[in-house]
Amino acid sequence: MMQMPPQQETNLAVVVIPSRNENNVSVHAEPAFSSSNVSPSPCGSPPNADEPPAPVKFSFLRRSLYPITLKFEDVGYNIKLRTNRNSCCAPNEPKLTRNVLNGVTGMARPGELLAMLGPSGSGKTTLLTALAGRLPGKVTGAITYNGHPFSSSVKRKIGFVSQDDVLYPHLTVLETLTYAALLRLPKELTRQEKADQAEMIISELGLGRCRTNVVGGPLVRGVSGGERKRVSIGLELLVNPSLLLLDEPTSGLDSTTAQRIVAQLRAVARGGRTVVTTIHQPSSRLYRMFDKVVVLTEGCLIYSGSAGLVMEYFGSLGYSPGFDFINPADFLLDLANGIKPDLRHDDQQEFHNKLEYHDEQNSIKQSLISSYKKNLYPALKAEIQQHSLDQDTHPSRKMSSLRRDESFWMTSWWEQFTVLLSRGLRERKHESYSGLRVFQVMSVSVLSGLLWWKSDTSHVQDQVGLLFFFSIFWGFFPLFNAVFAFPLERPMLIKERSSGMYRLSSYYFARIAGDLPMELVLPTIFVTVTYWMGGLKPSLGTFVLTLLIILFNVLVSQGLGLALGAVLMDAKQGTTLASVTMLVFLLVGGYYIQHIPSFIAWLKYVSFSHYCYELLVGVQYSVNEVYDCGAGRQCRVMDFPAISCLGLDNLLRDVAALAVMLVGYRLLAYMALRVGQPH
Numbered sequence: 001m002m003q004m005p006p007q008q009e010t011n012l013a014v015v016v017i018p019s020r021n022e023n024n025v026s027v028h029a030e031p032a033f034s035s036s037n038v039s040p041s042p043c044g045s046p047p048n049a050d051e052p053p054a055p056v057k058f059s060f061l062r063r064s065l066y067p068i069t070l071k072f073e074d075v076g077y078n079i080k081l082r083t084n085r086n087s088c089c090a091p092n093e094p095k096l097t098r099n100v101l102n103g104v105t106g107m108a109r110p111g112e113l114l115a116m117l118g119p120s121g122s123g124k125t126t127l128l129t130a131l132a133g134r135l136p137g138k139v140t141g142a143i144t145y146n147g148h149p150f151s152s153s154v155k156r157k158i159g160f161v162s163q164d165d166v167l168y169p170h171l172t173v174l175e176t177l178t179y180a181a182l183l184r185l186p187k188e189l190t191r192q193e194k195a196d197q198a199e200m201i202i203s204e205l206g207l208g209r210c211r212t213n214v215v216g217g218p219l220v221r222g223v224s225g226g227e228r229k230r231v232s233i234g235l236e237l238l239v240n241p242s243l244l245l246l247d248e249p250t251s252g253l254d255s256t257t258a259q260r261i262v263a264q265l266r267a268v269a270r271g272g273r274t275v276v277t278t279i280h281q282p283s284s285r286l287y288r289m290f291d292k293v294v295v296l297t298e299g300c301l302i303y304s305g306s307a308g309l310v311m312e313y314f315g316s317l318g319y320s321p322g323f324d325f326i327n328p329a330d331f332l333l334d335l336a337n338g339i340k341p342d343l344r345h346d347d348q349q350e351f352h353n354k355l356e357y358h359d360e361q362n363s364i365k366q367s368l369i370s371s372y373k374k375n376l377y378p379a380l381k382a383e384i385q386q387h388s389l390d391q392d393t394h395p396s397r398k399m400s401s402l403r404r405d406e407s408f409w410m411t412s413w414w415e416q417f418t419v420l421l422s423r424g425l426r427e428r429k430h431e432s433y434s435g436l437r438v439f440q441v442m443s444v445s446v447l448s449g450l451l452w453w454k455s456d457t458s459h460v461q462d463q464v465g466l467l468f469f470f471s472i473f474w475g476f477f478p479l480f481n482a483v484f485a486f487p488l489e490r491p492m493l494i495k496e497r498s499s500g501m502y503r504l505s506s507y508y509f510a511r512i513a514g515d516l517p518m519e520l521v522l523p524t525i526f527v528t529v530t531y532w533m534g535g536l537k538p539s540l541g542t543f544v545l546t547l548l549i550i551l552f553n554v555l556v557s558q559g560l561g562l563a564l565g566a567v568l569m570d571a572k573q574g575t576t577l578a579s580v581t582m583l584v585f586l587l588v589g590g591y592y593i594q595h596i597p598s599f600i601a602w603l604k605y606v607s608f609s610h611y612c613y614e615l616l617v618g619v620q621y622s623v624n625e626v627y628d629c630g631a632g633r634q635c636r637v638m639d640f641p642a643i644s645c646l647g648l649d650n651l652l653r654d655v656a657a658l659a660v661m662l663v664g665y666r667l668l669a670y671m672a673l674r675v676g677q678p679h
């Protein structure tokens with residue numbers, strides 16, 4: 001029943017990969033565009049037409065060094081359904097579960113392209129995610145890679161392309177692939193060699209014309225959908241994966257582009273890799289490129305085996321198309337939906353209107369599932385077992401490298417940090433240095449300078465008001481900017497951490513360091529303008545201290561924003577909680593209420609704005625400073641009611657409290673990220 005993978009095509013190039021850890025391995029590779037059915041690049045012209053010929057030494061189409069045979073036996077998966085019932089009111093209510101996968105079995109060998117077909121909701125994505133070792137919760141049955149269960153070593157040999165392209169919208173195609181190459185390729189290669197590898201992928205995937213275009217996203221116009229998909233595929237091909245899993249790589253693309261992508265996937269498979277893809281409605285031209293198909297209906301299999309034998313198999317069950325020519329994929333999808341393929345289109349319309357339609361559909365599906373269990377399943381199991389026996393008798397085929405502990409990272413911590421920092425700065429430069437943001441800060445700064453224009457100590461109340469405004473404005477602003485950081489980056493973080501690209505700590509420190517310049521530049525400009533316009537103490541020392549306190553406050557506030565974002569991982573919830581927190585800090589900061597009832601006075605000790613305000617007032621006025629308090633009398637500033645109740649006798653305590661928060665919030669953010677991310 002099983003069709004062996006087509007042998008290597010004749011038009012092969014022998015190339016040498018000078019990777020230092022691969023010891024100049026001689027390998028065979030197909031030229032990427034040797035296939036006659038590959039159509040011209042949607043970027044404009046066929047790749048290489050107006051580009052210098054790409055060096056072949058790094059071609060991703062080199063043979064896989066660690067071929068993987070993927071086996072999945074009796075795979076099952078249930079999801080817990082959310083109910084509207086309040087569980088505390090019905091504690092004994094059994095939890096509702098839904099069976100998404102039920103006894104799914106199959107095998108894909110190196111060199112094969114396996115396609116998963118089935119109606120929407122039949123479980124294709126769930127199965128693919130389970131095969132990639134990324135499905136949360138318990139997966140029953142067995143999924144093995146050369147006989148081994150999923151491990152960190154296997155993870156490094158798997159490429160996973162999700163249905164949604166998770167890419168940074170403001171990076172160009174070249175930058176996207178180059179940064180990935182710098183992070184994912186082994187440290188034995190130089191930076192230049194890694195960059196060359198990215199260039200090679202661009203050339204081989206026909207992205208040459210759009211290499212300097214930004215990738216784009218929902219809010220930014222960038223490259224086309226097909227180009228974006230090829231960038232996603234290229235990111236995985238960079239690491240020469242042994243097993244490549246793709247979720248609907250052709251959805252939303254025109255048939256020519258779809259065919260081009262599948263042709264490339266087939267070429268990738270022919271290099272000794274195992275390629276598994278889910279696909280929606282492939283044309284018959286596409287279907288012919290598949291070696292194997294798995295057909296799902298409602299989480300159960302109706303077929304698993306050779307793509308070329310489906311018509312014969314279903315014909316033997318009495319299901320034959322009523323037409324001379326039919327796309328096998330349409331035929332399979334009709335069957336998976338429980339529709340008899342011999343009904344003509346008009347008849348189907350009529351049939352759909354009948355009441356017994358659903359019963360009939362269900363009975364066809366059940367009969368196909370039973371036939372699969374009776375006719376195909378035993379042979380499939382026997383084949384899988386025979387393959388396992390062969391592996392046991394030929395231990396060399398078991399790929400000992402998979403057992404080796406490869407939990408080490410591809411690049412050093414420092415390398416990861418510098419690459420992630422550079423990538424983050426480039427991706428967010430439009431946001432950090434946006435004119436709107438600068439305008440926002442500058443306009444508030446100039447307006448407050450005018451409102452407090454040349455105030456002096458005869459208006460102490462106004463001056464402390466300005467200092468309080470400093471502490472609150474530079475509490476709100478960084479907090480709200482930081483709260484978005486992790487929720488917005490979450491999909492990228494999950495994707496990249498799932499493929500073991502970098503340590504969480506290197507990402508975290510790069511993110512914090514990348515945000516620093518603008519987080520510190522804007523308050524510096526703001527304070528410089530407002531301090532001197534507002535008539536605060538004309539002393540350079542006091543000005544510098546005021547600036548340092550505000551920058552300290554900014555860092556603490558940013559830390560709280562990062563922590564809220566990392567704990568909640570939801571921008572909406574994060575901003576809601578941030579606004580409530582800042583309102584509380586505003587009220588207990590010490591400016592509006594001077595006599596807070598003792599049972600709630602503790603709130604001010606958790607408010608960084610309170611400490612910041614105390615410090616600002618503390619450095620602004622010296623102990624013996626006086627002001628004109630009317631009728632020619634001189635009063636001590638420290639006796640002014642709004643200041644005396646602050647208790648400025650222990651400013652070091654304020655500094656210590658802010659320092660604890662500075663470290664504590666960042667630590668909390670890191671821990672929350674660690675808990676929520678794949679390891």
Ligand SMILES: Nc1ncnc2c1ncn2[C@@H]1O[C@H](COP(=O)(O)OP(=O)(O)OP(=O)(O)O)[C@@H](O)[C@H]1O
Pocket residue numbers: 079100118119120121122123124125126127
């Ligand atoms: N986390 C989840 N919560 C609720 N339902 C889920 C979850 N994951 C999967 N499902 C359900 O499981 C079924 C299979 O989903 P899956 O995404 O695997 O289908 P699919 O065949 O890939 O569909 P499509 O072709 O539309 O992408 C669907 O009915 C889906 O609603």
